[in-house]
Amino acid sequence: MRISKRIWGALGTVAVVVVAGCGGGGGEGLDGNGRPLGEGDDPSGPMTASFRSIQSHVFTPACTACHAGAAAPRGLRLDAGNSYVMLVGVNSGGVPALKRVAPGDAANSYLIHKLEGHQAVGARMPLGGPFLDAQTVNLIRQWINNGAQP
Template identity: 70%
Template sequence: MRLGTLGAVLVGMAGCGGGGGYGGPGGMPGGDPNMPMTATFSSIQTHVFTPICSACHAGAAAPQGLKLDAANSYMMLVNVASAEVPSIKRVAPGDSANSYIVQKIEGHAAVGARMPFGGPYLDATTIGLIRQWIDNGAPR
């Protein structure tokens, strides 16, 4: 593990979790995989996009040009039109119901399969945190 001084910093954040309560004195974004997932972009990246979605959604052959690795995901999602249904944004800040990524992970998008493609699908809690992040305005 690479948790040296980082571990000491995280101890001070142990009370966080839940909606938007992250961000210790050092501005740690809550992206540690050993911490429970929260409704923040970095936590979603660490718990969902990187380990699950970027297995397919990365590199030049990323489906629909959607890269979900940490270097690309935010700018490819927020306020970007979906490729499959261009009238709907992948992430529409403040409007999870009309965000294509939500329709894809809930399995009722107009085009294509439920994500992650072939499953196993995300549980309701995880989907709820992603919706909450979007409804909070999808902050970075």
């Protein structure tokens, strides 16, 4: 009885730390399948392969808990005002030979490596999960292969 109480106490502490970590971390804005909440363009319709749709369905809800402000990891800010210029045509910090987003070339875009979990450096994004489903990553890949237009 005493032991099980201790275990529950310890679990409670762990849960609080996880929830408090980085303002909700990667889980924010995603449902149980790792699919962004709000199936819309504003975001009230289905997600499309446009930059604005990716911003409102993925970057803002799933990434800005960490990737915003002066302390953004690797200096990568993914809030609506900064994400495009910090991604497209910019060398990654982890693997400088790779662009974060190489227009027309999703296979060699570090962003895709990080979202799919085959990056050479660091962890899969969003850090700690839940990770994006394949359909969502495919829309981002399509946006890149279509030239990564703003």
